[in-house]
Amino acid sequence: MSIRIRVAVLAVTGLLVAGCTSPGAATDTPRTTPSADGATSPDSSSALPAALTSQRPDWKTCAAPEGGEKPGADWRCATVKVPLDHEKPSGETIPIALIRKEARSKADRIGSLLFNFGGPGASGVDILPRAAAEYGGLNRRYDLVGFDPRGVGGSAAVVCQDDEEIAEAEARWDPSPDTVAEEAAYMQDGTAFGAGCARRSGKVIAHTTTSNTARDLDLIRHVLGDAKLHYFGISYGTQLGGTYAHLFPKNVGRTVLDAVVDPTADAEGQARNQALGFQRALDNYLKSRGEDPKAGTERIAHLLERLDSRPLPVGERYLTEGLAVTGIVVTLYSKASWPMLTSALQQAEKGSGAELLQLADYYNDRDESGHYSTQSHSQRAISCADSSERGTVERALALLPEFRKLSPVFGPLLAWDTAGWCANWPVKGEVADMDVSAPGAGPILVVGTTGDPATPYEGAERMAKELGKGVGVLVTNKGEGHGAYGTASCVTKTIDAYLLDGKVPAYGKTCS
Incomplete structure (x- = not known):
């Protein structure tokens, strides 16, 4: 399951997302008529x-x-x-x-x-x-x-997958693939999502x-x-x-x-902007607690590394690396949510992933019954229709050193996101401008x-x-x-x- 850090108003809705890609409106020349004035x-x-x-x-x-x-x-x-x-x-x-x-x-x-x-x-x-x-x-x-x-x-x-398919992809989603097999699985999930959109909403997504x-x-x-x-x-x-x-x-x-x-x-530039923006917000959060931003970032990055190899059980589910970074993201949209981040991180470092998982569910629009909204489906369909860019594993690997330097916590996710978000998207997008x-x-x-x-x-x-x-x-x-x-x-x-x-x-x- 690929994820794009959403752009919206936390105070209003919880997290509405943004796939920050470009509409290519420059190619359009509208007709003109006299206006009311x-x-x-x-x-x-x-x-x-x-x-x-x-x-x-x-x-x-x-x-x-x-x-x-x-x-x-x-x-x-x-x-x-x-x-x-x-x-x-x-x-x-x-x-x-x-x-x-x-x-x-x-x-x-x-x-x-x-x-x-x-x-x-x-x-x-x-x-x-x-x-x-x-x-x-x-x-x-x-x-x-x-x-x-x-x-x-x-x-x-737009509807692309059912709840079971989303949950399965979410559980295996790895935002920082470490092997060739993990890289292939990451890209396959993106391809499968696009194929589901074409199957269920093919008339609309173009x-x-x-x-x-x-x-x-x-x-x-x-x-x-x-x-x-x-x-x-x-x-x-x-x-x-x-x-x-x-x-x-x-x-x-x-x-x-x-x-x-x-x-x-462009899409790559938006990912770079968000790596800078979320790291800046994380630094400000850490400073507000009297913690050195570099040391605090390293502490959180190490937590994510541990979760990559050993997810924390939460009932019948697991807090994975991907779900943990999602839970961190949601709290940075508003300063009022920073105390929730403090509590969730403390609990995760003690071995309980329940709070971070709950925050991730909030972001992912998953309710207590396991039903997901289709907002993420619409988001990806709009983003991929708006961009002619289609990422590759090779380009993601090339971006990784720069993005990790920008943000050890969010950089890997965003570098890989440039590859998997519109992987093998079934329709052509507009010019990325x-x-x-x-x-x-x-x-x-x-x-x-x-x-x-x-x-x-x-x-x-x-x-x-x-x-x-x-x-x-x-x-x-x-x-x-x-x-x-x-x-x-x-x-x-x-x-x-x-x-x-x-x-x-x-x-x-x-x-x-």
Whole structure:
């Protein structure tokens, strides 16, 4: 079982993931139509049949999502049809699931504010109602709208393996193969996962690119009746937001990108960034306990080495090296989780792997009955559709010395991840190039946190630059964790002032 360190908001969902790969949107040239203000504006609806552009969502009482709670009475759900293949706009369609909570003040309503919480693979229909209290101030003037991107949840979800197959792969997954046989097994698991996706969801996986989801977003905007897309993207959602801005710059409304994916990095570069980011967060955690970061890292690396050869029994299961490093990863997304890491490591060093295994299950969306969600299926399908890169054992071995130096704990996992993640993927991916240049777009807030483990701060600096002068507006949060809104009051106030009142902060504003 391969795993990509997920990029998302721990405080909201537990761990939503990110496969940080690139959409290749630069190859697309959208058509243009006059916008509501008379300007020439790229608009996906111009190329779509009237049966799609004339849709009006039929908002109804929401059902409970799989494994989740039914949203409150003030939420309504609907679906919108989009082309399965945007190059064949009159062909087969798939549903996109939506959820909405209407603005409290009709007189001051700005429009819809669409959210993407990351992953890729996070269900906005599931997450937004649970996170809504955090965005309550925005709900005064905006309809809060969540959606499941194509290939996710209620939007033609990708399914690749059943629970038994996932559990078996998880139990044997070795993130640091040491022999030729272990290397072959690692790659075979990646190949088997892709084959399962082709068998169960072959029609969909060829079209789960971020650029296609951006086109879906523009149709959703049109169907909701908004002249501009007001958007809040977190983690992978920043990649989607940057792609949308590139494809439809004139349709960009008030947009926030928080916990930002580096648009200049390919899949290998993203893995390198995460090795740096998670090691930085681990160092900060160790310093907070008065422990020397180098010595603490060596201690944890030695624990993982012991688990590689002697997994710890936990009931009928085992804490393996792979599950242990997964459990460590999940606690680094938020400083509030650091005490859990302390306890779990202490217990593992004493011979009990229960706490680290529980944390790994939380990350892997495994419930007490052994059922797994399909979020990791969606994540890999989107990531591999977004990239033409296909790793090899030889390249992973070449990266290992560098990645081990960057992080003895996370480096081996991430070096091998470049090989196994899309191993022998059954469909061709888009060009591994993420163009987010958006000339003509309005100002976009780009928020980076200096201690962010999954999307290191440098990615925000690069996103702001790549969006273009006068478009990307960098806001720096000096702090820890993945995502700043709702946890850093200065950032929250800055974003609220922008989204609610249109107040654009000075470039480079810093919050402590």
